[in-house]
């Protein structure tokens with residue numbers, strides 16, 4: 027039982043990273059109706075940036091915060107320069123454009139920082155508690171708390187502020203939003219900016235576990251996709267629950283199905299589950315809208 | 321001076337021209353209507369006024385040229401537009417729809433007062449304030465779209481076929497409420513309609529649009545008495 | 561349907577009939593045959609790889625360009641074909657030519673199996689599903705490393721890949737001509753498939769599924785079979801890859817490979833089967849030059865090219881060449897634009913109509929969204 031609980035706890039602490047990147051994707055989907063394949067790479071480049079600032083002497087938390095602010099601007103700029111011109115194009119074009127963004131971001135990261143693995147400083151001090159034989163590290167607890175806080179703030183933003191109302195109106199019915207005086211383009215820019223901010227956090231929290239290198243987030247991206255698909259692309263809560271579920275499943279599969287799946291394939295188990303779910307409920311468990319239009 | 325002056329307006333979608341030089345004006349405080357068959361260009365006219373399609377010609381609102389301004393700018397100037405069909409935010413609740421309509425306003429007290437007033441005009445909406453707009457009936461959605469537009473405190477309200485898809489009784493009560501709103505708030509309205517009978521009954525002034533051109537204009541009573549209008553839009557014979 | 565299948569003057573296959581096009585075809589064919597005897601064996605090897613990537617790009621053109629299903633996982637089929645050949649040749653002593661039908665069949669079956677869940681998914685979801693397949697493939701290879709060699713790989717003895725005695729060719733030349741032959745056969749097959757009823761069904765589904773159903777097209781069958789055929793093409797390319805390179809490892813088939821195939825198809829021309837040849841050349845040769853400057857440059861150029869092409873020229877290089885040839889043709893013959901000769905090769909090169917024109921029921925859409933410069 028202790029062993030089982032330990033696996034669940036460990037699963038949760040990886041799952042929150044997927045949840046965080048998933049939240050970023052939901053933000054972009056809610057703002058612009060786009061699934062952003064570049065989300066993971068944008069998080070990676072942000073992590074590198076924070077790492078660089080830290081290397082230049084900024085304390086790590088300050089470096090992450092500064093990167094998050096700069097990330098907001100960068101995300102907004104990407105929306106304005108790359109996404110806006112294709113906003114009315116078909117789904118395929120949009121996906122391909124974010125794929126192009128994925129490759130460019132990945133390349134720029136490699137160009138600037140190279141492909142050697144770097145150690146990212148752990149933003150949390152090394153400490154752990156043991157509760158009924160289950161060990162909880164400060165890093166895990168801290169990460170979980172951060173994800174909860176981010177989720178809570180986003181919820182408040184969307185449901186309790188004028189800006190959030192404008193953003194929701196703009197995605198619900200852009201035409202009527204414009205006619206109500208809402209600057210839809212600005213809402214979309216803010217959506218991308220916020221997503222980049224959340225993505226920065228995801229990158230910075232993932233980096234100490236994964237080791238910093240340009241392709242670090244590829245696996246996380248695949249999982250975050252799975253998380254938002256389970257949760258529903260337009261549901262922030264779904265992204266969190268989906269992310270946690272995937273982290274836990276992955277860990278349990280590694281613990282209990284090791285003989286069969288091995289270390290390499292344990293990550294296939296949650297993906298398989300996700301596609302099972304997708305076949306039964308194409309709109310995800312929490313999503314309201316089927317995003318199946320081509 | 322007219323509140324809205326449109327001169328030699330041309331508009332279209334890409335190479336397809338729809339409006340071929342429309343000239344008309346709406347005075348402050350009146351209800352005007354544009355009648356026309358399906359495809360005549362009524363919707364395009366309203367979209368042109370709000371900067372939603374490419375235009376040439378002149379559009380003056382309150383004496384200043386507004387042609388080419390973005391829809392959000394027009395809204396901030398006080399032009400509200402209830403688009404044809406779906407004019408609500410389906411995923412937002414009724415209350416949130418109204419608040420989104422008041423997005424440009426900073427006077428919280430005024431907004432609250434307006435919401436109260438609208439609840440009296442449309443009691444059904446008040447009952448359903450926490451339901452998502454998407455779950456409302458067609459008539460309720462249209463009421464919500466009108467209310468949403470009213471929350472802008474508009475100086476000019478553009479309505480695109482408010483009767484579309486509504487049962488006759490619902491349409492009548494909606495037009496009744498529009499008259500009430502006009503009487504109480506003095507809002508200038510430009511209503512586009514295929515249902516000419518009802519529109520002519522509440523309007524002061526009427527224009528007939530055919531294939532992108534105004535072919536008849538005048539006060540509502542005289543347009544309603546015109547033989548060709550009676551035949552074409554009111555489904556009646558010649559007046560004897 | 562009627563709208564979607566109309567011939568489009570702007571997107572005629574650059575290799576379709578006209579004296580100029582025929583002449584160009586002739587020159588290219590001659591070059592293809594003569595080059596391996598003129599060039600070094602290394603360049604011949606590179607050309608073989610280009611042909612192999614062209615086959616992979618063709619599989620994307622068929623599935624994504626013609627049928628509208630996004631394919632981000634074809635590296636997995638390519639890899640499956642590659643491992644089929646590697647294992648059958650190295651461990652079971654098969655002749656490599658015989659492994660190709662097996663690889664094609666396996667990939668066809670896997671493609672249909674993935675095509676079935678894909679039926680329920682559109683757009684981004686389908687992209688994510690296929691991307692996951694690409695992501696999982698190397699992991700599966702590692703998991704079964706007793707069998708596949710995992711990440712340390714598996715080398716195929718060169719003598720098992722020698723040219724047959726009767727051909728009288730060197731190994732590299734033989735591999736080259738084999739790839740060329742396979743590409744030509746698949747191009748002809750695809751062209752014939754896309755002509756006529758089946759082609760109308762495949763392209764019709766891309767343009768408007770509802771309309772396709774109402775004219776009696778059985779959507780699930782057409783889509784899954786197209787998926788299977790496309791997967792089989794990619795698998796055959798993978799078989800040829802092993803034959804040419806004589807080495808496979810799990811790291812040789814990363815996610816990036818699947819994305820690259822799609823990029824090759826887009827750059828060459830997603831709506832023209834011959835565009836895949838250009839795609840293959842780009843995929844083989846562009847990295848050779850950019851890599852020597854900086855290891856990240858390839859990805860950067862691919863990413864930038866992808867965005868620019870989608871914005872400026874969704875028809876890719878094929879559409880560009882087609883336009884250039886039309887221009888030259890007009891200059892030579894003094895004909896006016898739009899007169900005659902624009903009624904060739906319909907589904908083979910038809911571009912999708914814009915969704916706007918479907919929505920408004922417009923009967924006369926102009927060129928597909930954004931494909932024609934103002």
Ligand SMILES: Nc1ncnc2c1ncn2[C@@H]1O[C@H](COP(=O)(O)OP(=O)(O)O)[C@@H](O)[C@H]1O
Pocket residue numbers: 333336338356357358359360361362363364365920
């Ligand atoms: N988005 C559009 N793209 C192209 N043509 C359009 C579009 N919307 C309307 N039209 C065309 O413009 C003409 C006038 O349309 P509209 O203004 O909607 O007429 P009405 O509102 O009077 O029924 C019609 O012929 C219609 O086909």
Ligand SMILES: [Mg+2]
Pocket residue numbers: 362363364404481
């Ligand atoms: Mg209309």
